[in-house]
Amino acid sequence: MGTADRRRIAVTGLGVVTPLGLNVATTWDGLINARNAIQRIRSFDASGFPVQIAAEVPVAEIPCEYRVPKLRKYGDRKIDMAVRAAEEALCQAGFGPGADLPDPARFGVSVGTEAGRPLLQNVARQYYEFKDYLAGGGSSTEKLHHVDPLDFIRTMPHLTATLLGIAVNARGPSLTCSTACTSSAQALGEAALCIRRGRADVMLAGGTDALVEAFMVTGFALLGALSSRNDEPERASRPFERDRDGFVLGEGAGFVILEEWEHARARGAEILAELSGYGCSSNAYRITDSPPDGRGACQSMAWALRDAGLNTSDVGYINAHGTSTQMNDSSETRGIRKAFGSHADDLAVSSTKSMMGHLVAACGVVESVVCIQAIREGIIPPTRNYENADPVCDLDYVPNEARRADVRYAMSNSFGFGGSNGSLIFGRV
Amino acid sequence: MARRAVITGIGLVSGAGVGREAHIGCADRLDARPTALALFDGSTMPVQAAFQVSRPRPAPFMKRRKDLKLMSRDAQLALQAAGLALTDALIAPMDPDAWPIPPEEAGLFMGVGLEPGNITELGYVAADCSSAHHGIDLHRLGGSSIDLIPPLSALKTLPNMALAHISINLGMMGPGEALSPWGTAGIAALGVAVESIERGECEMALVGASDSDVDLGGVSTHARLGLAARLTAAQAQSSDLWSLDGFVLGEGAAFLVVEDEALALRRGAHIVARVGAVASRTQSGAALAAFDAGCLRTVVNQVRAGGDLVTGVGGHWAAWRAAEAEALGGDLLYPSRATGWCAAASGLLDLGAALATACDRGYHGGLVGAAWSPGGDCAAVRCEVME
Numbered sequence A: 001m002g003t004a005d006r007r008r009i010a011v012t013g014l015g016v017v018t019p020l021g022l023n024v025a026t027t028w029d030g031l032i033n034a035r036n037a038i039q040r041i042r043s044f045d046a047s048g049f050p051v052q053i054a055a056e057v058p059v060a061e062i063p064c065e066y067r068v069p070k071l072r073k074y075g076d077r078k079i080d081m082a083v084r085a086a087e088e089a090l091c092q093a094g095f096g097p098g099a100d101l102p103d104p105a106r107f108g109v110s111v112g113t114e115a116g117r118p119l120l121q122n123v124a125r126q127y128y129e130f131k132d133y134l135a136g137g138g139s140s141t142e143k144l145h146h147v148d149p150l151d152f153i154r155t156m157p158h159l160t161a162t163l164l165g166i167a168v169n170a171r172g173p174s175l176t177c178s179t180a181c182t183s184s185a186q187a188l189g190e191a192a193l194c195i196r197r198g199r200a201d202v203m204l205a206g207g208t209d210a211l212v213e214a215f216m217v218t219g220f221a222l223l224g225a226l227s228s229r230n231d232e233p234e235r236a237s238r239p240f241e242r243d244r245d246g247f248v249l250g251e252g253a254g255f256v257i258l259e260e261w262e263h264a265r266a267r268g269a270e271i272l273a274e275l276s277g278y279g280c281s282s283n284a285y286r287i288t289d290s291p292p293d294g295r296g297a298c299q300s301m302a303w304a305l306r307d308a309g310l311n312t313s314d315v316g317y318i319n320a321h322g323t324s325t326q327m328n329d330s331s332e333t334r335g336i337r338k339a340f341g342s343h344a345d346d347l348a349v350s351s352t353k354s355m356m357g358h359l360v361a362a363c364g365v366v367e368s369v370v371c372i373q374a375i376r377e378g379i380i381p382p383t384r385n386y387e388n389a390d391p392v393c394d395l396d397y398v399p400n401e402a403r404r405a406d407v408r409y410a411m412s413n414s415f416g417f418g419g420s421n422g423s424l425i426f427g428r429v
Numbered sequence B: 001m002a003r004r005a006v007i008t009g010i011g012l013v014s015g016a017g018v019g020r021e022a023h024i025g026c027a028d029r030l031d032a033r034p035t036a037l038a039l040f041d042g043s044t045m046p047v048q049a050a051f052q053v054s055r056p057r058p059a060p061f062m063k064r065r066k067d068l069k070l071m072s073r074d075a076q077l078a079l080q081a082a083g084l085a086l087t088d089a090l091i092a093p094m095d096p097d098a099w100p101i102p103p104e105e106a107g108l109f110m111g112v113g114l115e116p117g118n119i120t121e122l123g124y125v126a127a128d129c130s131s132a133h134h135g136i137d138l139h140r141l142g143g144s145s146i147d148l149i150p151p152l153s154a155l156k157t158l159p160n161m162a163l164a165h166i167s168i169n170l171g172m173m174g175p176g177e178a179l180s181p182w183g184t185a186g187i188a189a190l191g192v193a194v195e196s197i198e199r200g201e202c203e204m205a206l207v208g209a210s211d212s213d214v215d216l217g218g219v220s221t222h223a224r225l226g227l228a229a230r231l232t233a234a235q236a237q238s239s240d241l242w243s244l245d246g247f248v249l250g251e252g253a254a255f256l257v258v259e260d261e262a263l264a265l266r267r268g269a270h271i272v273a274r275v276g277a278v279a280s281r282t283q284s285g286a287a288l289a290a291f292d293a294g295c296l297r298t299v300v301n302q303v304r305a306g307g308d309l310v311t312g313v314g315g316h317w318a319a320w321r322a323a324e325a326e327a328l329g330g331d332l333l334y335p336s337r338a339t340g341w342c343a344a345a346s347g348l349l350d351l352g353a354a355l356a357t358a359c360d361r362g363y364h365g366g367l368v369g370a371a372w373s374p375g376g377d378c379a380a381v382r383c384e385v386m387e
Helices: A024-032 A069-074 A077-092 A120-134 A149-155 A159-167 A180-196 A214-222 A261-266 A295-308 A326-346 A360-377 B065-070 B073-088 B119-128 B138-142 B161-170 B182-198 B216-225 B233-238 B261-266 B293-303 B318-328 B343-360
Strands: A009-017 A107-112 A174-177 A202-210 A251-260 A273-282 A315-319 A348-350 A409-416 A420-427 B005-014 B107-111 B176-179 B204-212 B251-260 B273-282 B365-372 B377-385
Touching: A009 A024, A009 A077, A009 A180, A009 A261, A009 A360, A024 A360, A069 A149, A069 A159, A077 A159, A077 A202, A077 A251, A107 A159, A107 A180, A107 A360, A120 B119, A149 B216, A159 A174, A159 B273, A174 A180, A174 B176, A174 B273, A180 A202, A180 A251, A180 A273, A180 A360, A180 A409, A180 A420, A180 B182, A202 A360, A214 B138, A251 A261, A251 A360, A273 A295, A273 A360, A273 B161, A273 B176, A295 A326, A295 A409, A295 A420, A315 A326, A315 A360, A326 A409, A360 A409, A360 A420, A420 B176, B005 B073, B005 B182, B005 B261, B005 B343, B065 B161, B073 B161, B073 B204, B073 B251, B107 B161, B107 B182, B107 B343, B161 B176, B161 B204, B176 B182, B182 B204, B182 B251, B182 B273, B182 B343, B182 B365, B182 B377, B204 B343, B251 B261, B251 B343, B273 B293, B293 B318, B293 B365, B293 B377, B343 B365, B343 B377
Parallel strands: A107 A174, A107 A202, A315 A348, A315 A409, B107 B176, B107 B204
Antiparallel strands: A009 A251, A009 A273, A202 A251, A273 A420, A409 A420, B005 B251, B005 B273, B204 B251, B273 B377, B365 B377
């Protein structure tokens, strides 16, 4: 089906919770002013850890209201952030508390997130309860009273989608994508396809992740993936820059309301942008490394362009995955050059991870919101900490200062551990 | 002409056996019995038996056998089933030149499961830096305990690792997604793959799901949630397993080769079935582990036509089967009789086993695969059996 005769996807609501702020306005203000949100870890004592910095959402408790209060017992930080971001998006789209909601059968939820991680203290508690088994001796654990069903339920990746679906009485498609850092990009892409295919008219789509806890900080540090600039956290995330040494773990959530174009117009909703194209691919290379030639990234971007029916020259801005690891940034640069050819030299490419760290499963949707804001406001947020050029990263990375620009189409890239890639294109209305 | 997705290969690994042939007639196996838990000593657990795979064997489909140590059990099951599906579709998995399209253009869509508290791997670490009555000592964790953490343990908590291992070993670079709505994951992945083929993103895709929750953490939590039937090892061998108060747990993987019908015809593939409508729907929001028979009826009715065979979800759970029969009209197929409830792999495993059986018995007609997810949604897909 060509782009002319298919259902178009309107974006009618945006919401985020990020290390820069608890809503879109504050986050956007931080980004265009190149504000840093990376600090020494505050939520636990990381002073004995090899990596002691992260981009944390700046409140200990996430302020949020559950529309169905009894569901709060299932919540944790990850879900609380999702609830708050989803509410902001719902309200902007005109689906706030008390307002008429979409037809439940035509209203779906699509979430990019990971399995909930068992807290180390819970693992320790279970270990002591099970220690006789682990020692091979066996003992009576008949009662299993120490196994808390809530612990298990919170590890279900689809719990966020379920709770949000219940909250807004969405009984259409329920999707959960778990492809590491690509999760929420794919959640948006799949939500758009649900609308295009006629399975839904409105989708609440986004992602959430909260990885700044002891085991994950340690685990990613052991992989050698994290920056260890513990003494200068504000300079730790430096995508595409010569002296980059790894990414900075962050946390956050983002949601958008995707809506069939005519459905949005018929109810008088403000259309903020169009989701024009989506592409995804796999690297088939290595679990932790990106292919040096950027082949998977290139394929993802090329398919998004094809899906949108655009020429490369139509795109003015790419919000890069840009993690600040040696391999990702050079691979993504090669991928952009392959996908965009000579137009790559005219593209503005920035990585907002330089300011708010890597939100992992949530990065795709939050950075999509950044793209939409860039289109609407005519401002491209910068790549902070860009001091020295790297010869293998040779694009215009919008160094250190935001830039005014007339962007008609913007692309958001997300590339995940394991080699999953996703690209989304948003267009001006 | 509109593209149409067809199934040309089936790869199944479960407690019922390995391969398509081993799953023929699963729904009729009155004598199928789970075996005593093998991954740990479960002799005093309330759940002591499950349908288990004796040993996953993905090696024939691996570029480097040493990578086995990077793969969790569900990833090993997935790669083995993926290789078997390709072989069944007359495609040599490890010979890229023999693929009908270059493997780098083929899609890969997977339903993936949970990582329910990796007690055995992380427990030693947690215990090393804590005590029974005091919390975690973070300085100790960052100091000496850190050496106990397997370097890739953080990655093992990412649900898309099985997809990554298949992509890497088989060289698949096309569109790829890992979906994780638990019990409906495989059917959801099939739906996404069909749409991807129909949109022209890929001509061929591997679609699958795998799960293995028969370890200490998985068994204990399923038992505690009330999803797994209380079952001693002795009862497993003697009881009437068709009247239990929960699922009999299983593990396994199911993969299908799905391709554009024009490609299948061009290369002379045996077409097992055409894939028709796929439907999914969120449950009404009752208790998270409750079964909403009305939700299942809605999605099944969205896809089925008169006379279709339908696979059921309830398996060994008698009350559940009764509710399903009332909602869907009875005469449901239960391949899980011989495989158990395999969580994320369940829906696709049931469908694959039912397709294998239908083809073996010369059935031509509609077959609906149904799936349910605790706390999530119901899903259904209709296939028109051709082979």
